[in-house]
Amino acid sequence: MSQTVLEINELTKQLNRKNIVHNASFQMKKGEILGLLGPNGAGKTTTIRMIVGLIKKTSGKVYINGRDLDEEGLACKSEIGAIVENPAFYDHMSGYKNLEQYARMAKNTISKKRVDEVVELVKLTGAIHDKVKKYSLGMKQRLGVAQAILHEPALLILDEPTNGLDPKGIRDLRDYLKQLADNGISTLVSSHLLSEMQLMCDRVVIMEKGKIINISNIHEEEEAEGAAGQLVALRVADSHIGLAEEAIAGFKEVTLSQRENGSVLLLKMPHDVLPELNRRLVQAGVDVFGLESRRSTLEDKFLALTSEKSDELQKEAT
Missing domain, CATH: 3.30.70.2250 (B family DNA polymerase, N domain, alpha/beta motif)
Structure with a gap:
């Protein structure tokens, strides 16, 4: 059976007695790319912030590789690499010096060999000794991914990683994430680019008004559609x-x-x-x-599901 890297169980966040996220539950397997989708205000970023421990949850459970985040917080966080905001670096230093600095701050020892492996993995070898202030946005995003996986996490979490990237940068990021998946790293990624999520992800979780309204396996649905x-x-x-x-x-x-x-x-x-x-x-x-x-697209499904859910919630309110 595939290893469960991330499990969230009835995760809830309340602010001013309002549910920002309500009873969210899903699992991720080793080497899986899972897309977290939803309109603005759906609760995606709040869910991610609870998973990485940036904000406290109201209730529910988060498990990383079977460990309870509440009971083994440090061990859980050591298994996570994340870019929740735009990655920040020392612009006057080279990309390599930045990675060395992050390596020195890591809980466990990170070797020069590991730094070199990560640089090659994100294809920054030719520019890694240039100052970061010379980097394009796409190069900074790649450096951010390199920093996030330096300590060999089981789970990589990216919140809107394609923001500001040009089409080539988006395609490159997709290729890097698939390569990471081949190396056993699971990635949870939120994005508004539904067409890109269809190309990138194995499964998608769709949120609406703080609730998970659908979890789909993209490849299985495409095969079923073709058979029908x-x-x-x-x-x-x-x-x-x-x-x-x-x-x-x-x-x-x-x-x-x-x-x-x-x-x-x-x-x-x-x-x-x-x-x-x-x-x-x-x-x-x-x-x-x-x-x-x-071929029916993820965008078609997303719009149909969110529209249907909005209609249901409106009827409940009246």
């Missing part, structure tokens, strides 16, 4: 919508999902029937301007 049939956008001439719907109605393998923007029909079908559908449409006299495969 792909979504295809059919674009036809405006005057041929009726003809297209008639042709589709006689094709049992194809299901009409919805009409989009007037002349676009969303269809669900097995991948291998797409050529036959095109032939039938042409034979029926339908002018086909496009057949485009689509």
Whole structure:
């Protein structure tokens, strides 16, 4: 069985008798990248701050590698590397000197070999002896990850790590986190970039108004979606919508999902029937301007879930 690196159980934080986080529970396995998603004010950062011990929880439990944070706080924190705010460094010193300084402050001895390993892992070898004030934001983010994993933690926690990064910096960060996962380090990452979370994470936890409303395995959902049939956008001439719907109605393998923007029909079908559908449409006299495969995105799911939950909470309030 996979090792559980992080477990939070009914974690709750109250401020002025209001639940900022309410009964949040989830687990993380070794080498897993878990995304923590939610709109502003959902409780993501508060949850992270409780996990790393920056703020006190009202109730609930946090376990790191099976240890209770309340009872073995120092041991638990030694297993965590975190960037909760933008990483801060001594700008007048080189990246390497910064890492050496952090190594000296660590509870356990960190060797020069370990510093060199981390520098190579985050691909800063060519710039590590330059002063940090010359670094780009992406380079500083990489140096922050290097600092956070110097002491070989089991769990890395990153709060909005992609803020301010350009597309290349975001892709590089994703690659680094996947490499860390291959080395057995679990990463909990919060972000507003849902498309990036879909590429980066193994699972996602979605929060709304302090509550966890969904936990999903991205890879399993993608496989299930593929087995159930792909979504295809059919674009036809405006005057041929009726003809297209008639042709589709006689094709049992194809299901009409919805009409989009007037002349676009969303269809669900097995991948291998797409050529036959095109032939039938042409034979029926339908002018086909496009057949485009689509995949439901994490953004689609996120918006649907948060909208649905907001409606439920509004009904409860009334």
